[in-house]
Amino acid sequence: MIYRELCGEKVSLLGMGNMRLPTAGQGEHIDVDKAQAIIDRAYAAGVNYFDTAFRYHGGESETFIGQALAKYPRDSWLLASKLPGHMMQRGADGLLHFNAGLAGQAPVRSVAEVFERQLEKCGVDHFDFYLLHNVCESSYDFYMDEQIGVVPYLLEQQKKGRIRHLGFSTHGQAEVIDQFLSAWEGVFGFVQLQLNYLDWRLQGADKKVAAVARHGAKVVVMEPCRGGRLADINPRCNALLKQARPQASIASWAFDFVKSMPEVAVVLSGMSTLEQLEDNLATFADDTPLTPAQHRLLLEDVVGDLIDLVPCTGCRYCTEGCPQGLDIPRLIALQNEMSYESHDAAYFILRGFKPQARPGACIGCGACAKICPQGIDVPGVLRAFAARLAADERA
Ligand code: SF4
Numbered sequence: 001m002i003y004r005e006l007c008g009e010k011v012s013l014l015g016m017g018n019m020r021l022p023t024a025g026q027g028e029h030i031d032v033d034k035a036q037a038i039i040d041r042a043y044a045a046g047v048n049y050f051d052t053a054f055r056y057h058g059g060e061s062e063t064f065i066g067q068a069l070a071k072y073p074r075d076s077w078l079l080a081s082k083l084p085g086h087m088m089q090r091g092a093d094g095l096l097h098f099n100a101g102l103a104g105q106a107p108v109r110s111v112a113e114v115f116e117r118q119l120e121k122c123g124v125d126h127f128d129f130y131l132l133h134n135v136c137e138s139s140y141d142f143y144m145d146e147q148i149g150v151v152p153y154l155l156e157q158q159k160k161g162r163i164r165h166l167g168f169s170t171h172g173q174a175e176v177i178d179q180f181l182s183a184w185e186g187v188f189g190f191v192q193l194q195l196n197y198l199d200w201r202l203q204g205a206d207k208k209v210a211a212v213a214r215h216g217a218k219v220v221v222m223e224p225c226r227g228g229r230l231a232d233i234n235p236r237c238n239a240l241l242k243q244a245r246p247q248a249s250i251a252s253w254a255f256d257f258v259k260s261m262p263e264v265a266v267v268l269s270g271m272s273t274l275e276q277l278e279d280n281l282a283t284f285a286d287d288t289p290l291t292p293a294q295h296r297l298l299l300e301d302v303v304g305d306l307i308d309l310v311p312c313t314g315c316r317y318c319t320e321g322c323p324q325g326l327d328i329p330r331l332i333a334l335q336n337e338m339s340y341e342s343h344d345a346a347y348f349i350l351r352g353f354k355p356q357a358r359p360g361a362c363i364g365c366g367a368c369a370k371i372c373p374q375g376i377d378v379p380g381v382l383r384a385f386a387a388r389l390a391a392d393e394r395a
């Protein structure tokens with residue numbers, strides 16, 4: 001097992017994500033015996049970073065992982081969990097309500113109630129790593145709300161030794177990440193990002209990594225295989241990768257891409273079977289970075305085969321002259337993401353936009369297209385994007 005340093009701790013580069021554990025019956029409950037076998041094998045092989053969250057497996061994940069690790073000395077494993085602030089809001093009654101993603105949860109008076117419940121469920125007296133779950137455009141105000149006081153409360157818990165290291169996960173844009181880290185400079189030692197070779201450009205992950213590194217924080221990677229999609233791409237791409245490295249699995253390319261980055265301290269994989277775990281253990285026994293040629297093969301040939309992106313570089317030359325004040329590169333980035341697949345996160349972000357900031361607000365004046373150094377037909381792209389959104393809403 002390869003180890004790296006995160007907030008002064010020696011962490012296994014392969015981290016166990018506990019959001020895709022094996023399930024029993026109709027899939028609604030964790031198959032405890034199978035999941036325990038995965039945890040035991042991971043622990044025996046040197047994995048020491050275990051990641052969970054309030055909402056994983058409908059709330060069962062925290063309870064399971066606490067029990068699964070309880071037989072091992074507490075100082076031999078590191079537990080990370082997350083506060084579900086991205087699914088909470090302050091109601092007119094002053095209580096904190098959970099949204100539809102956590103339907104059935106009774107409102108709470110403060111985040112302290114959630115935090116205490118999490119410690120209790122995990123059966124621990126402290127979290128080694130504690131994260132704000134998905135700090136993004138739509139949750140930013142909740143996490144910054146002075147009356148709710150999320151960060152000050154967590155800093156208090158850190159002083160008491162109930163949290164050792166603070167971080168946050170995010171699906172937000174690089175600008176939001178930068179803004180949040182600036183607002184709490186020095187507080188968050190790590191940021192959990194969706195990072196893989198497909199999202200390097202598709203979701204602007206390159207800019208997100210740079211924003212995190214600028215603030216001296218480390219990256220914990222989520223979705224390195226994009227939910228398993230990069231473990232079996234398509235016949236043409238699979239053949240390309242097999243030709244370049246006959247012995248390596250297709251999934252190992254995705255892991256090697258993120259392993260090659262010095263900013264990365266932990267790569268989470270939500271492993272559902274012992275076979276996946278064994279494949280990952282083999283990949284994480286070797287720290288050889290990808291060569292420049294292998295890097296190009298992924299970012300140019302494989303990604304080029306998978307998606308047809310609008311080639312916006314995000315230079316923002318077009319935004320100043322837009323009479324509608326549209327954030328054009330942002331909209332194009334979202335359209336790129338959604339042209340690849342119906343991505344829930346992109347819809348989630350767009351729903352937070354006011355109507356006058358959405359693609360349908362473009363009046364087609366063409367000022368942006370005249371100035372764009374990439375020659376992009378911006379009004380045409382936004383028109384098509386607006387039509388797609390309208391069609392999706394009708395569906
Ligand atoms: S064409 Fe649309 S996006 Fe471009 S400047 Fe005019 S209103 Fe803005």
Ligand code: SF4
Nearest residue numbers: 312313315316318372
């Ligand atoms: S000018 Fe062109 S490349 Fe630059 S941000 Fe606007 S659309 Fe993108």
